Amino acid sequence: MLIFRTVARAGSIAGGARGLGWTQPAVSQHLRQLEREVRCPLVIRQPRGVRLTEAGHALLAHADALAARLHSAEEELAALATLRAGTVRLAAFPSASATLVPPALAELATSHPGLDVQLMEAEPPEALDRVRAGAADMAVVFAYPETEPLLTPELTMRPIGEDPIKVVLPAEHPLAGGDRIELSALREERWVAGCARCREHLRRVCARSGFQPDTRHTTDDYVVAQALVADGLAVTLLPQLALRSYRHPKVAVLDAEAGSRQLMIIHHRESTRTPAIAASVAAITAAARCQSERRAE
Template sequence: MSPRPLDAAALRLVRAVHDTGSVTAAARELGLTQPAASQQLRAVERVLGTPVVVRAGRGVRLTEAGLVLARNAVAVQSALDATLEEVAAVASLRAGRVRVAAFPSAAATLLPAALAALRVRHPGLVPTFAEAEPPEALAELDAGRVDIAVVFRDAATGPDGDGPRRLRVPLLEDDVVVVLPGSDRQGDGAVDLGALADRPWIAGCPQCRTQLVGTCARAGFAPRVDFATDDYVAALGLVRAGLGVAALPGLALAAVPHPEVTAHPTRPGATRVIEAVAHPGTTRVPAVAAALDALRGAAGRLSAAHVRPAPRRRPGAGTGAPRG
């Protein structure tokens, strides 16, 4: 027997011949010409290596092999119909899933609003979420384990040369602010980082403080990091206790209550760009396109301190700190 598989059209024809008792009638029922139907039956017989129909008086009848095909044609057609209905449900967003990875402060602020809006608009769509810092989120995207990676980069960095591999959708510009104990009276304006050169600093892991170190370098000093933590709650607690100062992204302060501390813009300033990243081909998938729209909408509605909509341009992609 040829390894070439039978197609659904051939099975439908064999079933129609069984039901009508005639190749001509079967062809008429399926919208085929009689010669085309006969040719298709001969092709089926070549694939199977055995006759499917034989003459019987003025009509035809199915052989044992033909009867097997006719009997299973109903199940095959039912499975095909169910498959097409499932695809239609996914295409119309009545079903399906979309997988998103995002860093912690976006997961606490941007993602809940976006995913809630997505559920309201498309109740049958199932979003899933995994927390990951930008490098890990992009690795998950490239491995096909997520559909969208929400990441950030230092606004001062240039394009990363992604080219056609990735599509980057700008969502927010997130100002990094300096956080001081409430007892430290600095007024409401921007704080000159150079004035904090002698203070102890609270920062993330060595790999996650690139932006802080670079910003302080522009202010003429290297920060003395006495406390290292990637936990924003812990960082705020240390600041509240008067043990040091910290530079944190606005999204983090929007996510965590911070009484007894004050947040200030910095001189020189530091900003990160928040982006949703996907592979260009997947943006034609309805679930991915809907999730990107929901992220853009949530970003536009996000009105927290030090967070503002990103400009409508295609930024590059660095993933320097501060973390999450």
Template sequence: MDPRRVLLFRAVARSGSLSAAARDLGTTQSAVSQQLRQLEREVGGPLLVRTTRGTTLTEAGTALLARADVVHSALHHAEEELGALADLRAGTVRLAAFPSAAATLVPPAVRALHRDHAGVQVTLVETEPPEAWAAVLAGEVDVALVFAYDGPPVDDGSLAWVPLHVEPMHLVLPIAGSAPARVGTDWLAEQGWVAGCERCRQHLLACCRAAGFEPRLLHESDDYVVVQNLVAHGLGVTVLPDLALRAFRHPEVDVRRSRAFGERHVGMVHRSGADGVPAIRALMERLQAGVTARRSSS
């Protein structure tokens, strides 16, 4: 049966007459009568008995009215829930971010979102870009902060890319060491190196080889705090992006901008159309605003 006719029947039953229902629904009495007759044909019998004083329910009408009330209530609750989501009084955004972005870009953006829309919740999972990308594709998260070296991620059309900023790479050296004022390739070739995640390590190797030497990799860690502590204790040198150094800066390391090690392109990825969801769009806007504010203050 047509649910619209069921709700029309409910209006007639609750108002007590076809004319009253027509007024409530903003239509004509003849239109209500026509739709009601069609519904009765669908259910196989009369639902109302018309009298000079209005209408009374048949046994079938009483049974259907109970179900119609449930449908009406469910639609009302759905309308309230959808309204809350549209007005950002409710909603959940699932976010993935690589470690340095999770430490620097995410907290102020989520705080700003909570300040403006306390009913919207953000859940965060910390993960590296390949896994974050896969999580968005699988529908496990709504938006992910990712990065790529020396250019945006390769666009295969599977996800939408929203650029945030381009960050420089820095050489990180021990203050207590004997690094020359101008660090050259020969000096770097003699040093032990601390490498990061697989993608970061491959980028480091490619840059060193392009400069004409093979780095001597001694230590590996994905944790930029561990990496800087190793460097501070004279156990190697490394390269870190700007966000990692903003998240944590060891007082006993020397940081020098190095164009030879390229740059990182940081941005967001999401499934097509996801930015039309109010809560997701609101979080993305605050991430963008945070990067803009950070850039203007630096």
């Protein structure tokens, strides 16, 4: 099944053979044997590769789960054999990568020097897909109340904190002098918004205040968003973590009834007892707790 998975992910028998270090005839033979065992074709062979049949797509989901479980077993055995040595592939969204991950990795480097944590930056949907497919061991993701992540049975989620949403105005804005603002006071402003989930959250909180935002600009980059705000081109909502990682000197940040997003760690349920995963989860959870305590000061 894992040979089939390699071929499916490569998109061709030749690519699968290269990935496995096998010959094409050997891979073809194993693929035909698997098709005989399951009694239906799994791929349609084409001049430039292979295309999965409906049965092939169904089997690939099980093959991905099997690969993830095998990887979890390998990690656990390696950790037990080498006193928690091993590799953890961590996916995290940009503002978490800039604020939560560095102190967590620094703590792990001290407490578990044999543990190799490798960071890959990814927004929540991509990060979730990577964990599901076995391309990442765990992910730090966020979700707004209206856009909870879609978890499959083999994944587990651990909440690690809340990330409050702030109003960001030009420093010279007439309403920038206070600590708090009513969103309804910004109904005539132009807005810059972020990802699809962020735009939906902006739309919902503004609707609760009786208006629809005039969204003129969209960007996933909070540095760009703040630059637009600083030059008086728009106002925006940004999470506290994004403002912790970067704050433009010419913007004002105010509290408002703008909600928050939930921060969470997602990994395969099978890897819960893996020492490397457990240590990484604990370190990131502690980093999130420190961020929350800083916010309360």
